[in-house]
Amino acid sequence: MLPFKSLLTISKSASTPVFVQLSEQINQLIRAGTLSAGQRLPGTRQLADWLGVHRQTIVAAYDEGLAQGWLESRPGSGTYVAVHFSDVTPQALVSETANNLPNEKPGYAFAEMPFLKRPVLINQSGLRLDDGFPDIRLAPMDELSRAYRSYFRWGDPQKQFGYNDTKGHLLLREQLSIHLNETRGLRTTPDNVLITRGSIMGLHLVSQVLLQPGDIVVTGETTWAGATMNFLKAGATLLTVPVDQHGLDVEALADLCEQHGAIRMVFVTPHHHYPTTVTLRADRRIRLLQLAEQYGFAVLEDDYDYDFHYLSRPILPLASADPQGMVVYVGSLTKSVAPAFRVGYVVAPTGLIDELARLRRIIDRQGDPILEFAVGQLFKTGDLKRHFRKALRTYHARRDCFCDLLTKELPDAMQFTKPDGGMAVWARFDPAIDMNQLAERAGREGLFLSNGLSHNPPGQRLNATRLGFASSIESELEQSVAVLKKVLS
Known part of the structure; x- marks a missing residue:
């Protein structure tokens, strides 16, 4: 008889019911070949005594296995591993430290598409000069x-x-x-x-x-x-x-x-x-x-x-x-x-x-x-329509405020043309400025901005990025430009 008392472990504090824990562990033993096709399982009273649980818990676990086809019941004889598993090759148990965990890497091949690997933009909390997002507070x-x-x-x-x-x-x-x-x-x-x-x-x-x-x-x-x-x-x-x-x-x-x-x-x-x-x-x-x-x-x-x-x-x-x-x-x-x-x-x-x-x-x-x-x-x-009119007035004022701040505080660091519309400024930075480092330094100071590398055509270095102003109120824009000035100095 297999040492079921050591093979089956339960946690009464877990959110998964005990009978489900036992049923899943029995299924795993069958898949691994520890329990073979046609093998008789312990009686419900005997297994309940070994594990220190109520007999009805074992009955429920066996019923679950019967319903899923892992087990079969033979009247007057007991509960057995289903005989059709004689055609199944046992699966070796995989170490949790192995490199081929199925929740990380599939067992089949597929073609990855490099052009899909693009950072996902997410609204940032705190100070931000984003891609040109709306101010959700106005919605x-x-x-x-x-x-x-x-x-x-x-x-x-x-x-x-x-x-x-x-x-x-x-x-x-x-x-x-x-x-x-x-x-x-x-x-x-x-x-x-x-x-x-x-x-x-x-x-x-x-x-x-x-x-x-x-x-x-x-x-x-x-x-x-x-x-x-x-x-x-x-x-x-x-x-x-x-x-x-x-x-x-x-x-x-x-x-x-x-x-x-x-x-x-x-x-x-x-x-x-x-x-x-x-x-x-x-x-x-x-x-x-x-x-x-x-x-x-x-x-x-x-x-x-x-x-x-x-x-x-x-x-x-x-x-x-x-x-x-x-x-x-x-x-x-x-x-x-x-x-x-x-x-x-x-x-x-x-x-x-x-x-x-x-x-x-x-x-x-x-x-x-x-x-x-x-x-x-x-x-x-x-x-x-009333929201559109309100947002238009608000973003118009924020554009003017932001462009004035950039002109006053960062006259030598970048070039830009005040946009006729939209929610961001296209800023072209001095070629000596490393945009990736700039974005990283700004991030450490609590300001999110894009490094702009995704805007570069193949083989070109624009050294430019979009600085969104619409999602920030005037005081936030002032703080953002102050941080930008600090990291550029």
Whole structure:
């Protein structure tokens, strides 16, 4: 008889019930070959005496093994290891110090994709000059909470809490269509709108539908890595063109079209180019649309911070001047409200929207109907538009404050152009400054900022980074610049 008293150990203080502990340990002994197929287990009274537990605990442990197929009961004889385990090769017990722990390294091979290895941005506590995040303290939390509660009192519960439209909640699509038509000069219906979990999901869906392996995608030399990661995942070949103080160099794009002909997509952030914040000049916008029609490529327009333009009225999107349906327009409420509200959208002709919705169905059956309804309600009541106006005034003042501080306190350390809009300053530091060391020193002083290395095109060293001002009040901006001045001295 095996020494069950030493093989089986229990902890009555553990959160796992004792009978489950025993059942799992018996299963492990079977897998390891310590208990062989057809072997008889001790009687329930005998094992209960050995382990100092109630007999019903052993009965429950055996019943668990019987239910899972590890054990079998023979009437009048007892409980045995199931005979079908005679065909199973025993598994050797693995030392906890081994290098191949299954919770760290799988037992099968898979191809890692180096372009996916990118640091995940997380909102930092304390002082921060981030990538250009909104101030969550301004978000209309009370209004959103009321809209959430109204969902539970509205309509048919069977419908409200069942499956919803793959394209997104109809109320939000209706209200968003109205909002985009009024503020951005678009000509949409709700059927032209797909609600996504942030703009990154929209970019992923569009990339998977429009791109085939080997297709050429053109971006600026500096661009958003989140977009290029999706293009590479779809198997696209990336080409780049310069970005200057007037945005994407569309004549360089025209040259690429002449050389390659079959360009499939051009990715742009024309309102405020990411990361440099410059606005694509009007003549270049017209030329870009002309090239799209001439060569038949799609223009993927990411309008990530349209609501925050300080110089004048926001520049209308490319999509507003697109008579041939060449532009796929992607946006989000993440920067307008808060990153936790994963509400983005894709606007395109219905033929593409329908196909995107079909693909979305096998990735994420639907979005969050409750959140989408609540946001739709905030559009309908005007609460969200009032929030946009308040945030615009606030961020405008913070931009001016921050730029004044940089000019006064750090005149020789960096160069920047006061951005016409957006939520960050593109700062180009003196070449003698090591950006990685700068970020590390600032971090030790309690200030988070990016080292900007992810913005460097291959083979180039821009020595620049984005310094977000929107998420900090004026006093926090003053402290942040003081820390920056200290670590640069």
